[in-house]
Amino acid sequence: MEVQNNATVVTTVKFTWTINNYYKLISIEKRYSQTFFVGLHPWRIVISPEFDDNNVKKENFKLSLINQYDNKMTRTITNDDFAVHLDESNAIIGSSSFLDIDQFLDSENGFLVNDTCIIVAEVYLNDNNASFDSKLVSFKGLCKMEKDYVKLLEKSCSKYPSLVESHRKRKRSQRFNQLSFTTLGKLLHFLKTKKVKDMKSDNACKELQDLWEEAEIRFDDLSWLEPHVKSALSYFENAVKVKKLKANVVDLEEKAMTLKAKVIAIDAGLKTTKKELAKAEEGFVARDLDDRLGYGIIP
Incomplete structure (x- = not known):
């Protein structure tokens, strides 16, 4: 939607990002939304555990974490309390968080339901026609x-x-x-x-x-x-496949080394046991197990 007022064009874009299989993605360092356009410019939202404090203030910007049980409980932060900047791939980076992580992960609170959460971004850009058209x-x-x-x-x-x-x-x-x-x-x-x-x-x-x-x-x-x-x-x-296979090879090599060490230790124990057995058998005379223990001594 665009609203024109004299030489100012206000561009408004609303983008909904539904994140499915959240727990499968939680190990990924950064998770990006699909690209959406504000004017001619592509934007994406990124979720990351780290934030660079060298940010700039972006006007007319709002993010909402949707409560799937009660819309009145939806958490929203605006440009007034949300410092943002764009990373190298034009993704929106923010320094504020919606709520405590334990609250978010508890499905009873309505933010992460059936391993799915919903984030809505609203961006309002004021472009001066003269500078923009140039x-x-x-x-x-x-x-x-x-x-x-x-x-x-x-x-x-x-x-x-x-x-x-x-x-x-x-x-x-x-x-x-x-x-x-x-x-x-x-x-x-x-x-x-x-x-x-x-x-x-x-x-x-x-x-x-x-x-x-x-x-x-x-x-x-x-x-x-x-x-x-x-x-x-x-x-x-x-490249990803090769990286995973290399990691598997390293893991299997470590396991093989561990097993080889165990085999060596077992082999050494076997040799020692055989020697002890040979020594114990010297002078040992086998007897019938049914023989009386006192035979020839006790009448």
């Missing part, structure tokens, strides 16, 4: 968008004209076109600037996956780009 350029007569992505998009659209033609045929709004080509521009920029080593990061993989899923929804045919995206994502998946 950062935008017209793109193919479809929309205005950030200059940073235009060159990459121009190159791709010259090779694949259907990118532009399909949007013209749809006759969608400029805002839809803005978000579509901004998403594609960010995707192309990601693939151009990131290196193979960057794909070892969970955050980078999540960002690429979100951009790709969003782009697939907005464009009819991205078959020309799909192999590059899949290659980057598959490297991450393989």
